[in-house]
Structure formats: structure tokens, C-alpha cells
Amino acid sequence: MSLLGKKFKGIEAFDQAANRTYQLLPSRFAALDDGRYLLSNEVGEYLVVDRKHLESYVKKQVPHDTDFYYDLKSKHFLFDDDSNVAIDLLALKYRTKAQRIAQFTALHLFVVSLRCDYSCQYCQVSRQTDDKVAFDMSEETADKALDLVFRSPSPAIKIEFQGGEPLLNFNLIQYIVKEARWRNLVHQRDLQFVITSNLSFLSDEVLSFCQEHNIQLSTSLDGPESLHNSNRPRPGKNSYQLTVDGIQKAQNFLGRDKIGALMTTTERSLSQVKAIIDTYLENNLDCIFLRPLSPYGFAIKNQQAQKYDVDRWFEFYKEGLDYILEINRQGHTFVEVYTQLIVNKLLSPFGQGYVDLQSPAGAAISAIVYNYDGDVYASDEARMLAEMGDKKFRLGNVHTESYEDIWLSDVLLDTLESSLSESLPMCSDCGFLPYCGTDPVYHYATQGDVVGNKALSGFCSKNMKIFKYVIRLLESDSDARDILLSWVRS
Amino acid sequence: MKTHELNFDVRVFSLDTVKRALYRFSDKCSFDIQLKDNDITVTLHVKTDEDLTSKIKNEVLDQDLRDTLSKETANIRTLILANAFSNTGLIQ
Amino acid sequence: MICLSAKDNHSLSPISHTQPFIAKITDNPHLPRALRPQYIFLLTVATAIPEGFGLVLVAHESDEGIYPVNTVRISQELRYLKEHDVIKFYPEDGKINVLYRKEANANSFLLTERCNSFCIMCSQPPRDVDDSYLVDDLLATIPLIHPETHEIGFTGGETTLVGDQFIRLIQSAKNHLPRTALHILSNGRNFQHLDLAMKVAKVKHPDLMIGIPLYADYSQLHDFIVQADNAFDETLRGILNLKRCQVKVEIRVVIHQENYQRLPRLAEFIARNLLFVDHVALMGLEIIGFAKSNLNALWIDPYNYRDELKNAVDIMARAGMRVSIYNTPLCVIPESVRNYAAQSISDWKNDYLDECANCSARQQCSGFFSWNLRKPSQYIKAL
Numbered sequence: 001m002s003l004l005g006k007k008f009k010g011i012e013a014f015d016q017a018a019n020r021t022y023q024l025l026p027s028r029f030a031a032l033d034d035g036r037y038l039l040s041n042e043v044g045e046y047l048v049v050d051r052k053h054l055e056s057y058v059k060k061q062v063p064h065d066t067d068f069y070y071d072l073k074s075k076h077f078l079f080d081d082d083s084n085v086a087i088d089l090l091a092l093k094y095r096t097k098a099q100r101i102a103q104f105t106a107l108h109l110f111v112v113s114l115r116c117d118y119s120c121q122y123c124q125v126s127r128q129t130d131d132k133v134a135f136d137m138s139e140e141t142a143d144k145a146l147d148l149v150f151r152s153p154s155p156a157i158k159i160e161f162q163g164g165e166p167l168l169n170f171n172l173i174q175y176i177v178k179e180a181r182w183r184n185l186v187h188q189r190d191l192q193f194v195i196t197s198n199l200s201f202l203s204d205e206v207l208s209f210c211q212e213h214n215i216q217l218s219t220s221l222d223g224p225e226s227l228h229n230s231n232r233p234r235p236g237k238n239s240y241q242l243t244v245d246g247i248q249k250a251q252n253f254l255g256r257d258k259i260g261a262l263m264t265t266t267e268r269s270l271s272q273v274k275a276i277i278d279t280y281l282e283n284n285l286d287c288i289f290l291r292p293l294s295p296y297g298f299a300i301k302n303q304q305a306q307k308y309d310v311d312r313w314f315e316f317y318k319e320g321l322d323y324i325l326e327i328n329r330q331g332h333t334f335v336e337v338y339t340q341l342i343v344n345k346l347l348s349p350f351g352q353g354y355v356d357l358q359s360p361a362g363a364a365i366s367a368i369v370y371n372y373d374g375d376v377y378a379s380d381e382a383r384m385l386a387e388m389g390d391k392k393f394r395l396g397n398v399h400t401e402s403y404e405d406i407w408l409s410d411v412l413l414d415t416l417e418s419s420l421s422e423s424l425p426m427c428s429d430c431g432f433l434p435y436c437g438t439d440p441v442y443h444y445a446t447q448g449d450v451v452g453n454k455a456l457s458g459f460c461s462k463n464m465k466i467f468k469y470v471i472r473l474l475e476s477d478s479d480a481r482d483i484l485l486s487w488v489r490s
Numbered sequence: 491m492k493t494h495e496l497n498f499d500v501r502v503f504s505l506d507t508v509k510r511a512l513y514r515f516s517d518k519c520s521f522d523i524q525l526k527d528n529d530i531t532v533t534l535h536v537k538t539d540e541d542l543t544s545k546i547k548n549e550v551l552d553q554d555l556r557d558t559l560s561k562e563t564a565n566i567r568t569l570i571l572a573n574a575f576s577n578t579g580l581i582q
Numbered sequence: 583m584i585c586l587s588a589k590d591n592h593s594l595s596p597i598s599h600t601q602p603f604i605a606k607i608t609d610n611p612h613l614p615r616a617l618r619p620q621y622i623f624l625l626t627v628a629t630a631i632p633e634g635f636g637l638v639l640v641a642h643e644s645d646e647g648i649y650p651v652n653t654v655r656i657s658q659e660l661r662y663l664k665e666h667d668v669i670k671f672y673p674e675d676g677k678i679n680v681l682y683r684k685e686a687n688a689n690s691f692l693l694t695e696r697c698n699s700f701c702i703m704c705s706q707p708p709r710d711v712d713d714s715y716l717v718d719d720l721l722a723t724i725p726l727i728h729p730e731t732h733e734i735g736f737t738g739g740e741t742t743l744v745g746d747q748f749i750r751l752i753q754s755a756k757n758h759l760p761r762t763a764l765h766i767l768s769n770g771r772n773f774q775h776l777d778l779a780m781k782v783a784k785v786k787h788p789d790l791m792i793g794i795p796l797y798a799d800y801s802q803l804h805d806f807i808v809q810a811d812n813a814f815d816e817t818l819r820g821i822l823n824l825k826r827c828q829v830k831v832e833i834r835v836v837i838h839q840e841n842y843q844r845l846p847r848l849a850e851f852i853a854r855n856l857l858f859v860d861h862v863a864l865m866g867l868e869i870i871g872f873a874k875s876n877l878n879a880l881w882i883d884p885y886n887y888r889d890e891l892k893n894a895v896d897i898m899a900r901a902g903m904r905v906s907i908y909n910t911p912l913c914v915i916p917e918s919v920r921n922y923a924a925q926s927i928s929d930w931k932n933d934y935l936d937e938c939a940n941c942s943a944r945q946q947c948s949g950f951f952s953w954n955l956r957k958p959s960q961y962i963k964a965l
Contacts, residue, residue, distance in 0.1 A: 002879070003876070003878045003879035004702055004876050004879045005872070005875050005876055007700070008700070008702055008809060008876070009806075009809060010806070011802060011803065011806040013806075014801075014802055014805035014806045014809075014810075014811055015802045016811070017802070023562075023566070024559060024562045024563050025563060025566060026559075026563040026566065026567040026570070027559060027563070028556075028559075029552075029555075029556070031552070042567065042570065043854075045850075045854055054555065055555060058555045058558050058559055059558075070799070070800050070802075070803075070844070070847075071847065073800045074799035074800045074847055074850075074851050075850075075851075075854075082801045082802055082805075083800070083801035083814055083815050084815060085801075085814070085815040085818045085819060087566070087569060087570055087573060088573070088818075088819070088822065089818070089855045090570045090573075090574075091570050091571075091573035091574040092574070092822070092855075093854065093855065094570060094571065094574040095574040095575070096857075098574070347900075347901075349853075349854055349857055349901075425510075425513060426513065426514060429510075429556045429559075429560065453513075453516055453517075455513060455514050455515065455516040455517045456516065456517045485896075485900065488900055
């Protein structure tokens, strides 16, 4: 019985869909845990539903005038005769999600030297040598690479210096930064620089230069001293001490927000996640990236070993994330970067944001690598693969190929096209597709083709485990949910 | 290595649906598939002792739902994408 | 509450006006004679009345004896009038309507009482009348408004129903008040026609925002609340068109019993589908008009939807949107989102309860609509 005045009609009078079936809008689903599924639409909006509800949705049997029906309608999983603006809105949302692809290559990695004072067990590329001519990038190469950098239409350009140890060719870094800023007076992009360094050579001169040009530093901190030193040996056996001293020096000189650290996970790391996190806390670092075990080694592991590795790493990740959530509960903000990325992807209307987890793949169209010798690679992993003997994803050389030769090369376009997740078995109907990505180089390296069989893929297994874990936290643990949502950057 | 047999009626579940479901288990088993009259016979060779038959049957049910979803929404998906890439003049 | 209209004004001399007279008030007795007929002279103390003004308003009780033509003693209720204010004087019955006050925190102009919706909580119930005089009056008023005025508003009814005059009014505001923000309320439905949105954009008003209500995340509920079929679709298309033409848009959500439960879902809908709008206002109910007559169906104590409110604010703020809470006292808003509350109620209809006298947050709080005082939340308490 309506409590409204006589002039007003009840809601039934405004429902043109009351006794008609609804129509389905494009959607996908994936199993989440016992009996629950993630249902996602074409642009990544989602609902967690049990199987009964999922089935009634697909079979068009959801009763009208229920909260579930209206949730499905409002989130564009269905449409009915009462409204047809859903198509316009979905089209707009799809366009928004895809828009970042058009912005194109934003991340440009310059491998300024292969020389390094370390001999890390997991590194494929560095050379312990003093031969600068053989393994340093030249100014001529840098100039050609910069030509290509500014051909990218991206409004934001990030130049990241890699190696070996980039500071061993600090002169060239200075040259590139100044030359890039000079050219940028014309191009007017949002230009940023990062140096990834082991910090052995972090002199006052380097720090002043970083401050002057607002350069970020990124270093490797694998964990407590014994772990770090065993992962990352150098003459003098003091890599941990050098690293933390360098971090502190950079924090004091440049500011805490100007230096970050990454860890590389090895077998030895797997049992020490809390100690690793404690090391980060002790060194005033605000975030950690619990990176997976790399499949690139001096021998690529077989598929079974791949997935076993993922299972073991996932226990490491869960333990780490639980510990980090507890730290946050105690009032200290400390972020796990990969989780933050995933939460952002789950909630953001914008696409991309992380070159290693996007479709179309980030290879060349989001990030590109200019090697010391001018060779251009679709990604850092492509460069590592070349170091191991397979140059499949070498796209050309800055001295001999043009921008068009490189970005329109057959190998690149074929790779991007054939690895698009919407076209792949298991991916094309997977509920996590809007948040996931495609990794042609990884699948080529581990299975021999850029698509691979996802049932055998460590990439798929890892991502699915993380999606399921994070979504379950968001759905069922309100404390964890609040913390994770506070990590979201808008 | 254990062997199990599963049967599906092709009038209830299409061959495609069954194949797609089986594909997801290719890390754990290999299959022989035969179609005779209306009967799809799947012979599973499972690498471990795990009993996958109920999981596979459930996956076939899920794939069947996916099949319905994709068939029913194919046209409207094309419409949405065409609309998305026409010139709407509005970029967020 | 401030009274904006009064009839008990007594003429102290013969009135020569035969038509209603709209003019600006001055307290300058030395205004050049050539200008005086266009102005209204306001006298607050008993001094000599200069000659030649279009109207003289006497705001004191002393008796002078002899008054120039067109002198009127104004009602006690209008004694707040000041220099720069604009009024409309009706010679047939001496009524004065206050059209604009320079010191008001908001100046809103009614364009028409006609409307193509029939919202169940409408605070200005529609009347199907020929009120085109409202637009004529406004066109006459705009040039008289003080150019330093911060912001003016157009309301209704449905403002776009005044046809071509809608564009003319925006143009006039741009011409005469280039430094004044213009906030227009509309249900957005007529902007489903792209050419109307384009016409608005073409004026290139320097600071224009259209405030458009959206009450639900799905059509059936929104259409029911506004009592019009297809309103949801039309409104959304209108919003999209306005943003295509780069006109600023604000989404306004009035919260009541019929839609509070879905408020978080509406916030999600706005954050995903309307991310590009310039502002979102979540508004407490104004208990007047239909909101008053339908109160049994609509009333919910704001304290009882505080969780939904907080949730909705968090969802949209996290998405990077500009969000405000209007017309809701601070004490019933969850603490973590109190900073989104704004002083939103026009001064003439703004009041506080006795409890508020001791509240440390009174200065920042929006308080109540004057007509809500009879039915405030049960959880009001001084902070």
C-alpha cells in the first residue's frame, strides 16, 4: 500500500519490464572458492555470486524486483525493456578502459652499461669487466635512442636507467638526462627519470645530480643481511651494508619518497618473508614488492617445476601479505605493491597501469628497452631471453632501423595480435580477464609459443591465485578490505 | 596413472563444451575423446591418484553456462564495441 | 528565516507607477539626477528625502509630513534591505518582492514553476501556469545585480522549459555578470537533445554548472521517484551530452526512505559511469512541498542512513570525485566524512535548534531548513 498522496503512482507504473525476460549483457565468470564465483562484465565491474545465483542469471531466471536483479542491472550484467541507455554507457566505459593503449610507449629503459661489481645468482646480463668500450652505451647510441623516445605520443615519458650497474656509466646518464630535458623543451611531456642501482657508487656528485633533475632511485634489497649477501655477492662480501647505507644516504639527501627498493625472490627467500619485511621496516621503506620467482635462469625450468614454484611462492606471498596487513592494523601504513596493483585493477575504470599485466601485451607499446649496443627489445624479459641465446624479440637496432621498422615489425605485431587475451583459449571466457594480462615472452620462453596452454602456465596460475585471494579478502574480511582500499590511488 | 571414463550426451552438452572443460585439466591428465551416436565418451588418464571426475563434470556444467552466455551476448558485444570506437567525442 | 516578500508596505504619498517596477536600491542621496528615476532610495534614519528617485523606501517610523511622490514605508519584515539589493514593487497593492540581496549567501532565481517531472519529494511542486513574467523580470534584474556577486542560481520547475529564453538568460548572465558563477538546476531530460547542450556550450559562459538530480542506480526506481517514464535514460543521455560539450555538471542526490538503501550502489554507478562529472552532492530532505505531504513515505532519520552515506562518500572520493554532503547537520554525519559537509542552506531559510547554541561546530554546520525544525533527527546533539 502506497503511503504517497493520490496524485502519485506506485513503482509498478514505471516498470516497463515487469513481466518480460531480461537480456544478458557480455560477461564472464571464474570460480573463486567453494561454491562462489566472480562474475565480471566487459569493463571489469564485478559481483561475487554463488553458483545457484550464477546459473539463474545465465538462464534468465533471476526474479524481477529483487536486490540481485537490480545489482545485475545497475552493474550492466543485464538490461531490460525499461531502459536502453546501458549500451551507451558500456561503450563509453570500454572506450575509457582502452584509451591508455593509444597513449602508447611511456616507459623507456636504457641499458647504459652491462658492467657490474656484483655477480647476483639470478642475473642473466651483467659482466664483471673493466672493458668500457665493449659493454657501455655510447653517446651516439643514446642520441639515436632518444630520437625514438620522443617519437612516442605518450604525454608522460619515464626514462629508466638499467644495467649491469648504471652508475658505472654515470657520465652517459648525465648526458642522457640533460639531452632529454633539452629536447623536451619542444616536446613538453611529463618527463621523469629513474635509476635502478645497487648504490655502490652513490657519490655526493650522483646525489646532487639526482636532486637537481628530480631523479628517483630504485635499488634491490632482498632481505636480512645473510640472505641479501648470499643472493647478491660482491667482492668484499658487504653488499647488504653498502645497500642499506646507500638507502639511508639517499633518504636523507633526496627524501624518503625518492628512493624505493625491490626484492628478488630466490629459494632461500621462501622461508623468510617476515624477516625480509622487517628489514624493509628497519630501513624506513614504505612499501615492498613481493616479486615471484623468475622463470628466466641459466636453464628454463620445465612446466611442472614452474607450477610447483608458483605454489610455493604463493605461500610465501600469503604469509607476507598477512604480516603486512597486521602491520597496517597496528597503525603503520606499509604497502605490498603487487597487491595494491591488483586492487587498483579490480576497482579502476582505467586500463593498463602495469606493463607486465596488460592485454594487449605491454611489449613495445607500453615499455621498450634500448640495449647498450643499440639493440631494441620488446621488454626486459626479451632482453634476458636474448642473453640466453634467443633473439626472437629483438626488434632492431637504433642505428639501422627506424621507428616504423621497430614498432611495426612483423614479429612485434604478430606477437601482440596473437597473444590478445580476448582471443585465447581459457582466457577468452575467464572472469579475471579484465584485470589480467598476457605475457607472450614468458609463454614463449616456458612453452615455446607466445600463447601457451594456460592450464600449464605459471603466469596464469600465479595470477589466478592472487586474484582469488585478494577478492576473497575484499569480500569477507572487513579489516583487510579497509586497509586494501586505503592503498588505492585515484 | 589412473584411467577413468566419463560419458556425456551430446544433445545436452555440445562437443565444444566438453572439450573446453577438459582443456582446463590438461596439466593434470590427458584424454581420449570419442563420439558415437549421441554419446561422448571421455577416457581420462590422470597423472596422480586424484579423483577428477566430479571436478570435470562440474567444469562441463560451467562451460555450458559460458557457452550460453557467449552465444546470447555475441551480437550486443559487437554493438557495444562498434559504439565504443565510433566518434563519441567524450574521453574521461 | 528571512521574509522575501511583504504586502504590508504603506504608501506615504501618491504612487505614479502603473506597472510593476524593478530597480536597484541605493542609499546615496547625491546620486546624479539623471540616474535617480532608475533607482530606489532607501532611508533608514529620519533625514530629508531627496527628490527624483523612482521609489523611496522609508525604513524608520518617524513622520515627516511631506513626502515626494512614490514614497513607501516598508514592512518591518523588510528592514534588512540594503544598498545594492534589487526589489520588485507592485503599485496596485504595494507588495514588494525581494529579488536579489547582495549579502545573501546564495541568490536563486525561479525561472518557471512548470515541470516535466513530478518528483515525490519536490520542494517546489509544479504548477502548469503561464509564468513567463518570471523570465521577463529576471532579464530586467540581471543587469542590476552587483558585479562582484560570487554566484547566482536558476531554479524551477524545470528551467529548460522556458525555451529559447533559457539560452538568452545564460547569455545575459555572461554579458552583465562575467565574474559571477552561474549554477542552474535542471532534471537534464531536455539535454537528451544534443543541440540544446550545444547551444548552452556555445554561449561560453565563463563559470557555468548544471545541477542534475539522479536518485537511483536503475531506471525503475529513478523513474518512480520522479514520476516520469524514461526519465532515467533521458537524464543520463542529457548528462553525457552536456559533458560532450564540456559543460560542467553536478549530480544531486536527495536521500530519503525510498532510495537510501541503494545509496552505495548509486555511488558505485556514478563512480563507474559518470566519473567525469564535476561534483556530486548528497542531500538531506527539505520538508516542504511534496516532501511535506508525502513525509510518511519519505522520512528517514538521517542518523539511520549514516552508514550508507559514509559508504557512498568513500566510494566516490576514492575514485577521485569531488563529493559534498548538503543539508545535513554535522552531528548525524559519521565523523570520518564530516569534512565533506558544506554550508549549503540559503540563509533566508536556514535555522538552528536550541541545542545548537552550545555546539562547537555550529559555525561549520549547515544547520536546518527552517521548515525542517518541526521534524529534526532524533540524534541531534552539540559536538
